[in-house]
Amino acid sequence: MPVQPWFASDDPETESELDGAERAFVAVLRERAGAWALAPAVSWVARPEDDSSLVVCAGVGDGPLGWPLRVGLHLSGATVRGDRFAHQNFYWLTQPPTGLALNATGSPEALAVASAAWFERVLRMPVVRHEWYHEGRLYAYRCLFAGDGDGDGWCDGYRDALAPPGQRERLVAAGALDAGYWVRSGALGRPDRVVVLRGTPG
Template sequence: MSGTSWFLLDDPADELELDEAELAFVARLQELAQSWAVSRAGSWVGRSEEDSLLVCVTLSDRERRVSLLNIGVHVTAGSMKGDRLHSQLHFLPDEPTDLAVEALGGPNELAAQAASWFEAVLSRPLARCEWAHAGQVYATEWMFWDTGEPLVRGIDRRLAPPPGEATDGGARGFWANLAKPDRVVMVRSADANADNETDQGSPAA
């Protein structure tokens, strides 16, 4: 949203040894990001292991202090590839995912493509679904609310109901057979001012 600082350099530009084209890409991306009407997220600029320019955004649940998804672009001379990134090494996946983006062009063109892509992903609603037993949360699932795609899941079986009450006991069956969550919290919303709403119904099919 307006006023948020996006893509600040993780290290001074001279330490990253950014060339003229890379500096132009970062500057234009920072400029375009100022108009985004999205909730804030962690973002930074660095270098990949392959020495390409790396620009990354981390989506997280700030209330639970859980990192949910790293997305980013690798930029080399005249080209850009973006997708989900490895949570620690920030590699692109071996096979492109449904979030993948690829473009060719000059620094300003690539920055515009990257800005549109980042904004589209940042605009997608993220929800935290919680299941409780005896007043305590035993299962949590974070998902893209618009598609129902799970991102991160967690189970505390010590707090779960006895096997058979809510699941068939297997890991896959556990999630497939859970009833409607007891609580839904919007971690990120399409409306930048509407995070942490509850009782959102069901995710899109």
């Protein structure tokens, strides 16, 4: 089976719509990524609907319980910003920034070099899963890069039926419940268990 190249365009039209600076950025980024000693990962180049920037994404993992994780960056003019993607959104960066955040300015080539180094560093990070239990049963979990410092991000999974009694009401009152099932991990307190999915956390 052929290996998908790093940072291929999500749509053939995206490639044809790149301007000169974006084309130079993507070419250097792909060249740098081709030298990584990393297992293939999900990655792509795309544009959000408002066409405000070039979005570049990479992710790791495809197993159960919260994988995969996605990080990405926005290239806009002479500036690039990178971080985890926002809650269940593969175009917008999380706010406030996490410990993974990248901010750089410069030429397209310099930004591509900085972005490639950032992607490689993040993709090599250990990955952990935070788990919350009630009466011995898992009711919430969240996967994250061990060094991202985001202690109050959205959980990847939450089962209200297995959660402690009255917790849903407390989450609603705290503004920590979104769309009825996405929960802020910070509102759950310290996880009951941390499972290392990849690597060795420092």
